[in-house]
Amino acid sequence: MSQDTIARLKENVIQGRKTKDDEGVDDSLSGTPGVLELTRLALEEKVSPDIIVNHGLTAGMQVVGDKFATKEYFIPDMLASAEAVGEATAILKPYLEASNSEIKGKFTIATVKGDIHDIGKNIVATLLRGAGYEVVDLGINVPTEKIVQMVRENKPDFLGLSALLTTTMLAMGEVVRELEASGLRDKVKVLIGGAAVSDEYAQEIGADAYCVDGFHAIKMVDTFQQRKL
Amino acid sequence: MPREGILVHNPYRRMTDEQIRQIHQASVGILTNPGLVSFNREAVEILSSSGAEVSLIADSDNPCWTVKIPERLVLQALDSAPKTVKLGARNRDNILIMNGDEPRVFLVSGSETNIWLDVDFPTYVKKAAPSVEVSLAEFHQQRGTVSHLCQAARLAEHLETLDAFIRPVNIQDKDITIANKDVNKFFASLNNTTKHVMAGLTSLDQLDNVINMAQLIVGGEEALRDNPIISFITCLVKSPLQLVDDTTQTAIEICRRGLPLVVSSSPQAGSTAPIKEDGIIVQINAEILAGITLSQLVNAGSPIIYGAVPVRARLDNLADSYGAPETSQYNIDCVQMARYYRLPCYATSGVSDTKVPGMQSAIERLFSDTMVALSGPQYLHCAYGLLDGNSIFCPLQAVLDDAHFQILRYFLTPALINQEELAQSVKQITEVAGASPRVYIRYIRSVLRRGRLSMPYPFEAEGRGDSVLALAYQRMNRLMAEPVDHIDSVTTDRIFCQIPGILPRLNIYWKGKGRE
Numbered sequence: 183m184s185q186d187t188i189a190r191l192k193e194n195v196i197q198g199r200k201t202k203d204d205e206g207v208d209d210s211l212s213g214t215p216g217v218l219e220l221t222r223l224a225l226e227e228k229v230s231p232d233i234i235v236n237h238g239l240t241a242g243m244q245v246v247g248d249k250f251a252t253k254e255y256f257i258p259d260m261l262a263s264a265e266a267v268g269e270a271t272a273i274l275k276p277y278l279e280a281s282n283s284e285i286k287g288k289f290t291i292a293t294v295k296g297d298i299h300d301i302g303k304n305i306v307a308t309l310l311r312g313a314g315y316e317v318v319d320l321g322i323n324v325p326t327e328k329i330v331q332m333v334r335e336n337k338p339d340f341l342g343l344s345a346l347l348t349t350t351m352l353a354m355g356e357v358v359r360e361l362e363a364s365g366l367r368d369k370v371k372v373l374i375g376g377a378a379v380s381d382e383y384a385q386e387i388g389a390d391a392y393c394v395d396g397f398h399a400i401k402m403v404d405t406f407q408q409r410k411l
Numbered sequence: 412m413p414r415e416g417i418l419v420h421n422p423y424r425r426m427t428d429e430q431i432r433q434i435h436q437a438s439v440g441i442l443t444n445p446g447l448v449s450f451n452r453e454a455v456e457i458l459s460s461s462g463a464e465v466s467l468i469a470d471s472d473n474p475c476w477t478v479k480i481p482e483r484l485v486l487q488a489l490d491s492a493p494k495t496v497k498l499g500a501r502n503r504d505n506i507l508i509m510n511g512d513e514p515r516v517f518l519v520s521g522s523e524t525n526i527w528l529d530v531d532f533p534t535y536v537k538k539a540a541p542s543v544e545v546s547l548a549e550f551h552q553q554r555g556t557v558s559h560l561c562q563a564a565r566l567a568e569h570l571e572t573l574d575a576f577i578r579p580v581n582i583q584d585k586d587i588t589i590a591n592k593d594v595n596k597f598f599a600s601l602n603n604t605t606k607h608v609m610a611g612l613t614s615l616d617q618l619d620n621v622i623n624m625a626q627l628i629v630g631g632e633e634a635l636r637d638n639p640i641i642s643f644i645t646c647l648v649k650s651p652l653q654l655v656d657d658t659t660q661t662a663i664e665i666c667r668r669g670l671p672l673v674v675s676s677s678p679q680a681g682s683t684a685p686i687k688e689d690g691i692i693v694q695i696n697a698e699i700l701a702g703i704t705l706s707q708l709v710n711a712g713s714p715i716i717y718g719a720v721p722v723r724a725r726l727d728n729l730a731d732s733y734g735a736p737e738t739s740q741y742n743i744d745c746v747q748m749a750r751y752y753r754l755p756c757y758a759t760s761g762v763s764d765t766k767v768p769g770m771q772s773a774i775e776r777l778f779s780d781t782m783v784a785l786s787g788p789q790y791l792h793c794a795y796g797l798l799d800g801n802s803i804f805c806p807l808q809a810v811l812d813d814a815h816f817q818i819l820r821y822f823l824t825p826a827l828i829n830q831e832e833l834a835q836s837v838k839q840i841t842e843v844a845g846a847s848p849r850v851y852i853r854y855i856r857s858v859l860r861r862g863r864l865s866m867p868y869p870f871e872a873e874g875r876g877d878s879v880l881a882l883a884y885q886r887m888n889r890l891m892a893e894p895v896d897h898i899d900s901v902t903t904d905r906i907f908c909q910i911p912g913i914l915p916r917l918n919i920y921w922k923g924k925g926r927e
Contacts, residue, residue: 198856205857253867258855265853304848 184227188238191220195242196249198262200269207259217266221273231277235314239267243312250397260397261305264312271311285316287407291342292320292329294357297350302376302395306342309396315340315403326353330360333370340403343389345376354379355387362388371406373399413506414574419514420825422750422787425743431751434689434744438697439482446479447652447701451659457708458484478654478701485700488707494753496671496714498575498790499638501628502605502896506638507575507790509716509755514787516823517574518816520567520809521759521792522801523581523611526552527559528767530807532881548880550767555580555804557587557599557914562891563796564603566806569890570795572816575607576600577644579796579804584914591912593617597624597641598906598913602898609642609673615661617912622668624910628902635670642671644718644757647705648698650678654705662702666709673757673790674702675718679731680741682724688737692744695721699745703754716790718757719745725764731800733762734775743786750787758788761812766799768808768880776815784819807880810887814869821865 197206199216206212215223217239224234246263249255278285289310293303300322307317320332333341341361345351354374361367367388374384375393384392390406393399426434448468449455455476459465464479498507507517529551537543553559560580567576578596587595592613600608601624612618625641626632647659665672676698678684684691699717706715721741725732732738742758749756760783765771780793793816794801796809839854858864869886872878898906900920907918915921 205860207856207860256855256859258852258859261852262856300848301850301852304850305852 184224184229187220187224187227188229188233190215191217191224191234191238192242192245194220195239195263195267196245198246198259198266200262200266204262217270218273221270225274225277231274231281234274235271235278239270240314243267247397257305261308264309266312268308268311271314286314287316287340287403288318288336288338289315289340289342289403290318290320290329290332290336290338291344292324292332293322293344294329294350294353295323295325296353297345297347298322299346299376300344302346303342303344306344306375306393306396306399309400310403313400313404326356326360329357330364330366333361333366334364338370340406341370341372342393342399343372343374345374345378348378351376351378351383354383354389358388371403373402375399412504413508414504414517416507416515416517416574416789417784417820417823418825419516419785419787419823422514422746423743423782423785424747425740425786426747431747434693434696434748435751437693438700439485441652441693441697442480442485442701443482444479445652446477447648447654447698448475449478449654449659450475450656451654451663453663454478454654454659454705457663457705461708480701480704484708485704488700488704489752489754491707491711492703492752492754493712493714494755496716496755497639498607498609498642498671499629499635499640500575500605500607501601501640501898503638505574505606507607509789511749511753511755511789513789514750515789516784516787516791517789518572518784518795519575519577519609519790519792520563520573520579520795521577522579522762522794522797522804524579524797524802524804525555525581525583526799526803527555527580528552528798528803528805528807530768530805530880530884532884546881548768548884550805552803554583556584557582557595557917559804560596560599561603561917563804563806563809564600565893565895566809566887566890567606567795568604568895569893570809570813572813572820573606573795575609575790576604577609577792579809586914589614590616591914594620594624594910594912595914595917597621598910598917601625601628601640602903602917602919603895605896607642608640609644611644611646612661612665615657615664618661618664618668620910620912622670624906627905627909628898639671639714642673644673644675646675646677646718646720647702648676650676650683650698651694652698652701654701659705662706663709666706666713666715669710669713671714671716672706673716673718674699674706675720675757676702677720677722679729680721680723680737681726682729684721686724688740688744691721691741692748695719695741695745696748715754716757717745717749717752717754719749719788720757720759720792721745722759732764733759733794733800734764734771734779736778739779739782742783742788746783746786746788755789757790757792758783758786759792759794760784761794762797762801763794764800766803768798768805768811772798772808773811773815776812780815780819781822784823806891807883807887810883810890811870811879814883814886818865818868827863 199206201216532546680691722731723735723737763772870879870882
């Protein structure tokens with residue numbers, strides 16, 4: 183029974199169906215429980231949170247990633263799945279903590295001072311949550327000092343900075359310099375992204391990586407995490 | 412279910428109603444003065460016995476007559492010509508229904524090119540940095556053969572946007588003669604595509620063999636009338652205003668047999684027609700009306716298509732310039748004239764003047780295909796794979812064309828705006844206005860899955876380079892390798908027994924060497 187629930191959970195992740203009201207990709211699961219209902223059902227069936235995460239959510243996201251890579255899926259599909267997985271992970275969080283399961287990593291993300299564009303940042307946050315990271319989103323137009331304070335207090339593994347405009351990208355360099363001045367630079371990996379920035383710019387300001395999009399961001403943070411092991 | 416085609420809402424018009432009426436009146440006037448010159452005796456007799464004014468110009472070994480066709484005969488013919496023409500297909504899902512009142516566009520290959528253009532991608536090394544290699548397209552011309560025609564038909568079967576097949580390759584094998592060319596080109600085409608097959612006829616002697624072949628495939632005379640899997644295109648007029656002996660006779664015989672016929676004319680503005688737009692249009696319209704009048708006098712109600720292939724002359728060499736914007740303008744005018752007469756229209760677009768696929772080819776096709784398709788011709792010879800006017804067929808270009816027609820097909824979809832759709836959209840806007848984040852991405856999927864969004868360009872490079880030709884080449888090879896539904900072995904045996912002249916190597920069930 184529980185195996186069937188996990189299989190259905192994985193299939194619903196692939197279809198990007200958060201709840202029973204969602205259509206999914208091809209209507210074949212219409213009206214049946216979605217990711218959130220199945221996550222709760224699995225917990226009622228006493229399935230281990232690790233099994234739910236690894237065999238249901240992560241396994242489903244792996245298939246979604248493959249389909250995206252082959253252009254069968256598009257960003258809305260990926261986001262629908264990631265959003266469902268992110269919310270399911272929030273349901274599982276207390277159970278994971280109780281079972282001493284480790285999260286993949288802590289990620290803080292912000293659109294820098296002077297910039298109010300957040301679509302890309304939100305997509306990256308959703309995808310990272312779907313990939314199993316704990317994400318704190320500081321929002322848009324975030325002052326440098328607030329970002330530095332957040333790094334000091336919450337000790338994230340990663341800091342993601344977003345900027346769309348050539349005028350606001352300069353604030354990213356300011357954040358890196360302030361982290362250095364505060365003695366925090368070596369405590370956190372800084373990743374930058376957005377239409378205005380590039381690999382070259384990341385090197386110029388001393389960031390650790392430039393990410394083309396959310397999927398690239400996942401790949402980068404996974405790589406950094408593996409290097410820690 | 413017949414093929415859907417592209418229904419054009421609000422077709423593009425160049426001419427006003429008054430201009431159309433003026434062209435019609437002037438064309439009818441030309442048919443009475445100066446009239447046409449006919450080199451075909453039977454056409455003269457048919458027209459004369461129906462009231463046309465005929466006078467002998469030269470009574471010699473090559474006699475010809477002046478024929479003045481009264482407006483009354485033209486109007487009678489326009490009245491009796493069917494407004495709906497059905498073009499059948501081996502696979503009934505590929506049948507085309509064309510209605511002169513409905514601007515539903517079917518996209519078709521065409522011409523009969525002498526050259527087959529192959530491509531490969533040799534690798535070059537950068538002199539200054541030998542570790543850097545690039546692959547560039549290299550094109551090779553070959554004389555067209557029946558094997559190439561088989562390949563073209565196979566490819567056509569798998570090009571999603573292509574609705575019907577007009578042979579794009581002139582078969583020039585050493586064992587192809589005037590006597591066996593027609594049966595071979597029709598068999599090679601019919602055996603490799605289940606879509607409708609249209610072609611011109613090389614020899615009138617072969618007409619009945621070709622028709623018998625089609626009857627064997629569909630199951631008899633009545634079955635062929637119900638599902639005419641073949642049709643013909645005949646340019647019975649040599650511009651300006653001359654009825655050619657052999658093609659006119661061919662048109663008469665096809666009409667007698669009641670099979671669909673494109674009555675076409677192909678004047679060249681500047682040489683065989685006036686260079687001015689109104690001049691070439693009034694002349695081509697008169698020429699086509701003459702052909703239609705003759706066809707309906709031969710067999711009232713025989714299915715005909717108004718066939719327009721007007722083209723502008725290049726001024727540097729007087730060759731046809733299909734890439735010139737005027738050529739598309741003329742074609743759009745002709746589409747409007749055909750619609751005025753409520754007849755299905757064959758029009759031409761997309762032929763490029765350049766010799767290889769590339770920027771020029773893409774740009775000339777873009778303007779021409781878009782504008783002529785927007786005018787709503789029912790049967791659009793849109794030059795799949797054609798280059799250098801109509802002397803080269805390149806399968807790689809045909810694959811590119813198919814991809815571009817998918818974009819065009821999407822572009823021509825009607826605006827879906829009504830109270831129900833608006834209510835849904837307003838609901839979305841209201842929901843997003845009160846949500847965080849304020850984005851609409853979550854609403855994309857339902858629209859995407861209903862096929863209401865266009866897809867990315869299929870030949871886009873992963874990196875910064877341009878890989879269009881290389882990626883299209885990969886697709887071409889995949890399509891060429893896909894199987895097709897050939898004519899079954901029993902029918903093939905009957906065809907080879909009863910229809911003389913078909914090359915044995917075209918029999919795919921023959922176990923010997925040299926099968927195509």
